[in-house]
Amino acid sequence: MMSVSEQDAAAAIKARMVSLTVLELFSTDLEELDRQLLEKVAQAPKFFRNAPVMIDFGQLDQEVDGSWLEKACELLSANNFVPVGITGAEESLEFAARARNIAVWPAAGTARHDTVVESPQPEIKEEPVQSPPAPQEAVTPQEAPHTETLVIRQPVRSGQKVYARGGDLIVLASVSTGAEIMADGHIHVYGTLRGRALAGARGKESARVFCNDLQADLVSIAGVYIINDDLPSDMRKTAVQIYLQEDQLKIESLR
Structure with missing residues (x-):
């Protein structure tokens, strides 16, 4: 043929x-x-x-x-x-x-607010590296251990989507409005976080989002999300960590 x-x-x-x-x-x-x-x-x-x-x-x-x-x-x-x-x-x-x-x-x-159709092919260049060994602890099906971390060195621009399947995502630059980053584990953004960030995409409730400059359109952990309009004013444009506690997202300063 x-x-x-x-x-x-x-x-x-x-x-x-x-x-x-x-x-x-x-x-x-x-x-x-x-x-x-x-x-x-x-x-x-x-x-x-x-x-x-x-x-x-x-x-x-x-x-x-x-x-x-x-x-x-x-x-x-x-x-x-x-x-x-x-x-x-x-x-x-x-x-x-x-x-x-x-x-x-x-x-x-397990998804409660957002559902994800996975992509087998990332849309921008990516660099997989081995993550440091995790502490020994009991593991449930939902809390499966990470096998590798996805590191993105260049900015994630509008229209681009990045998914760290089975592990954490580290972005060493900024994430633009209109971009979407997603991970089954934690998300770390060492620049400005705009766009959408979805950690714990497969329901991992212990996942967290860390960023140096919070300006996101949406942040989600295990399907529970918060939109830009609801971000506390004192946490905007600051370094924060975001985590899930009793089905609510908590935002804490890292400084």
Whole structure:
């Protein structure tokens, strides 16, 4: 079979890592859902504008049909979200979703706010190095030991995405607005942290984010996130560490 060169091809299909906002449902009350969406969008209108959303039915103990899904999608669109998929739904609802060209994902697992589609190919040059040995301690499936650390020496620019799969990520430069960095373990940024930083991408709740200059659009640990508008004013543009404690993100000064 003759292969088609990239120069002659009309398109190329590649795996990319992307983040989605997950709408985890606990009720079918559309009026209450609309109220909460309006409240959330008001906190950061630019951040949520045209944000792709996956609807998670895994925690919902009420049955819904295709008509309800249609109304929910219209409500999301009215609030400037873009419904792109569902997860945790009954088979009949999956059929209704496919009928309106909405993707169906497997169960969402441990992710609570953001879900990640992994990329097998990094988009910028990377340098793997061995991490120092970790202290001996009991290891659970969620707290699997890191095998290597990904070191990025150049700035991570707008539109670039970096994922340290199975380990920590160290960025020895700055991260620009519109960039996204992600790690299954900790994230260290020795310059200015703008853009999005997602540590503990596979649910590791002990992961932390360290940076010398906090200006991030979003920081997430194990799916729990904080957006720029909610960052404490006294922690902005300072060296901080961010960690998860009792399902809330804590920000502490490093100086």
